[in-house]
Amino acid sequence: METGIKVLEGSCKGCVNCIKSCPTEALRVVDGRVKILSELCIDCGECLRSCREKALALDEDDWDLIRSHGPVVLMADPTFCAQFSHYWSPGLVRKALASLEAKDLFDQAAKAFDLAAFATARQVEEASKESLPLISVYCPAVVRLIQVRFPELLHRLVRTENPLETGTLLWRRQNGSNEGVILVTPCSAKVMLVRGPVGRGTSMMDHVVSVKRLARDLLAAGPKVDGTGTDPVGSRWLAWALRGGESRHVKAFSRKPLTTMAVSGLRNTIDLLQDLELGRLKGVDFVECRVCDLGCIGGIGNAESRFLSELRLSHQPVEWNVTESEKTELSTLYETGVWALEQPIQPRPRPSLADTLDEAMKKLKTMQAVYAELPHIDCGACGRPSCRALAEDVVRGEGEVTDCVFKLRERIAILGEEITSLSGKLPHAFHERKHAK
Amino acid sequence: MDSRYEVEFKVRGDDFLAAGEASNQIKETLIMLGVPSPISRRASVITYEAEMNLVIHSGGGILRAIITPEKLTIEAKDQGPGIPDLDLAMREGFSTASDKVREMGFGAGMGLPNIKRNSDCLQIDSLIGKGTILTATVFFHQGEGNRG
Ligand SMILES: Nc1ncnc2c1ncn2[C@@H]1O[C@H](COP(=O)(O)OP(=O)(O)OP(=O)(O)O)[C@@H](O)[C@H]1O
Ligand code: SF4
Ligand SMILES: [Mg+2]
Numbered sequence: 001m002e003t004g005i006k007v008l009e010g011s012c013k014g015c016v017n018c019i020k021s022c023p024t025e026a027l028r029v030v031d032g033r034v035k036i037l038s039e040l041c042i043d044c045g046e047c048l049r050s051c052r053e054k055a056l057a058l059d060e061d062d063w064d065l066i067r068s069h070g071p072v073v074l075m076a077d078p079t080f081c082a083q084f085s086h087y088w089s090p091g092l093v094r095k096a097l098a099s100l101e102a103k104d105l106f107d108q109a110a111k112a113f114d115l116a117a118f119a120t121a122r123q124v125e126e127a128s129k130e131s132l133p134l135i136s137v138y139c140p141a142v143v144r145l146i147q148v149r150f151p152e153l154l155h156r157l158v159r160t161e162n163p164l165e166t167g168t169l170l171w172r173r174q175n176g177s178n179e180g181v182i183l184v185t186p187c188s189a190k191v192m193l194v195r196g197p198v199g200r201g202t203s204m205m206d207h208v209v210s211v212k213r214l215a216r217d218l219l220a221a222g223p224k225v226d227g228t229g230t231d232p233v234g235s236r237w238l239a240w241a242l243r244g245g246e247s248r249h250v251k252a253f254s255r256k257p258l259t260t261m262a263v264s265g266l267r268n269t270i271d272l273l274q275d276l277e278l279g280r281l282k283g284v285d286f287v288e289c290r291v292c293d294l295g296c297i298g299g300i301g302n303a304e305s306r307f308l309s310e311l312r313l314s315h316q317p318v319e320w321n322v323t324e325s326e327k328t329e330l331s332t333l334y335e336t337g338v339w340a341l342e343q344p345i346q347p348r349p350r351p352s353l354a355d356t357l358d359e360a361m362k363k364l365k366t367m368q369a370v371y372a373e374l375p376h377i378d379c380g381a382c383g384r385p386s387c388r389a390l391a392e393d394v395v396r397g398e399g400e401v402t403d404c405v406f407k408l409r410e411r412i413a414i415l416g417e418e419i420t421s422l423s424g425k426l427p428h429a430f431h432e433r434k435h436a437k
Numbered sequence: 438m439d440s441r442y443e444v445e446f447k448v449r450g451d452d453f454l455a456a457g458e459a460s461n462q463i464k465e466t467l468i469m470l471g472v473p474s475p476i477s478r479r480a481s482v483i484t485y486e487a488e489m490n491l492v493i494h495s496g497g498g499i500l501r502a503i504i505t506p507e508k509l510t511i512e513a514k515d516q517g518p519g520i521p522d523l524d525l526a527m528r529e530g531f532s533t534a535s536d537k538v539r540e541m542g543f544g545a546g547m548g549l550p551n552i553k554r555n556s557d558c559l560q561i562d563s564l565i566g567k568g569t570i571l572t573a574t575v576f577f578h579q580g581e582g583n584r585g
Contacts, residue, residue, distance in 0.1 A: 351471075352469060
């Protein structure tokens with residue numbers, strides 16, 4: 001299985017700072033290098049934030065190489081339009097991008113985000129009371145988190161495809177084009193929209209480059225653009241870059257009043273999902289979670305400060321009133337089903353300890369016994385995020401009890417004692433002589 | 438003989454902050470053992486509802502999960518007030534929960550019916566003034582019990 005994160009082997013010092021930041025305990029430090037257990041990784045990017053050596057990075061494609069092949073087509077995340085102080089609207093960003101010989105798909109994105117909100121509103125309206133609240137699937141890290149840690153909540157996920165994907169699909173249908181499309185991503189989670197999408201076979205997009213990489217190039221080129229006139233691109237989709245934007249958008253399309261809830265940040269997300277799992281959110285219709293602080297503008301792959309991005313976006317005028325003709329067009333598109341995920345989203349629980357229940361029970365008992373002997377201080381020196389994780393690795397055959405420095409010291413002490421007592425013993429020959437004296 | 442795994446938790450009465458922890462850990466254990474997700478989902482519902490009943494109605498008790506290769510047994514034992522009319526308690530919507538508890542989102546009277554729906558066998562022994570023992574079983578393989 002792939003992840004949206006790569007390890008820069010040369011930079012990793014094996015400091016174990018990152019392993020505790022991981023919400024699914026997917027990191028280990030083995031032989032002084034960090035290793036990602038891809039089946040557990042949710043691509044949230046927390047480890048990238050925690051690494052001082054910059055040894056963990058977004059696994060993006062080589063932008064310079066892609067560019068060297070000629071003009072490019074970009075499906076840019078909404079956060080991209082919040083990166084610049086002087087290109088403050090999608091229309092201006094479009095003009096600036098043209099100087100890099102880059103064509104944007106902003107119009108298709110605007111339409112796809114409208115469609116996603118429209119389709120989500122329909123699903124919420126039509127859901128039975130017990131199945132509410134439904135949960136947004138926009139943040140791929142949240143989807144993975146639910147697959148890994150909250151499989152009981154999977155049936156609450158909306159079946160709406162990520163609008164960045166749908167936008168690309170719309171464009172391909174319109175133009176019959178099979179030109180390569182580059183996703184401009186704010187995070188490691190969205191890297192996976194291209195590399196290993198959940199809920200569909202393969203992506204319609206071909207490459208992925210970070211917002212940061214592209215924004216830097218654009219800033220370096222610094223094209224002068226003229227900012228007069230009204231902006232030709234719709235603006236509702238930009239709201240999705242901020243926490244609560246999706247909910248707002250869904251409400252705009254709903255035919256009845258909805259109670260929505262939006263949280264951002266990993267901890268808030270986990271707390272909210274826990275509440276949901278315990279059935280504590282009665283009366284809520286739709287829940288939007290983003291693992292990044294303030295929403296996608298807090299993604300690790302952005303260039304701009306999330307606080308400035310927030311300020312900028314909150315000053316953007318947004319037309320929330322949808323015209324009748326827009327609605328008609330959307331409802332036609334809705335009927336085609338182009339907005340929907342191809343496949344149901346499956347659980348991805350951690351692998352069990354053994355293939356048979358009998359074996360697994362034995363291993364679990366051994367694991368408890370190993371754990372009981374460990375110091376329970378979760379120091380991380382063994383390269384595991386917790387003593388429990390070490391115990392688990394030991395029974396899975398992926399570690400030794402002596403990986404624990406305390407256990408190692410105990411062993412050495414025992415060995416030391418043995419050596420002392422051995423050294424006190426005289427060889428047989430001397431023994432005799434001593435007695436003979 | 439060896440093929441039995443047991444976990445036990447003490448559940449404190451009226452401790453709404455810790456509520457759900459025991460069922461959470463039982464769930465983790467089932468996942469580690471590779472119990473298929475539909476079964477662990479049913480088990481989660483049972484343990485959670487039984488745990489909440491211990492918290493809300495009984496002043497606390499013991500929640501235990503016993504796993505053998507054939508089945509999972511959840512046992513919730515308390516020395517609380519007991520259930521005077523079991524048939525009534527099993528009815529959807531019947532609840533004696535206080536307003537305070539209802540404000541927290543409990544007390545819909547759905548717990549016991551939910552347990553019933555998700556278990557293959559359910560037994561409740563209750564004595565007024567002495568306490569309640571709830572035993573719910575989920576079989577791992579189809580056909581070893583009738584879903585009631
Ligand atoms: N362990 C127990 N000790 C004493 N009474 C209990 C116990 N468990 C359940 N009851 C009684 O049975 C009633 C029904 O229980 P049930 O779990 O179905 O609903 P509830 O707990 O009131 O509400 P909900 O489970 O929907 O939050 C309770 O209101 C309570 O009077
Ligand atoms: S919140 Fe947005 S930026 Fe952060 S991981 Fe999720 S999709 Fe990516
Ligand atoms: Mg109950």
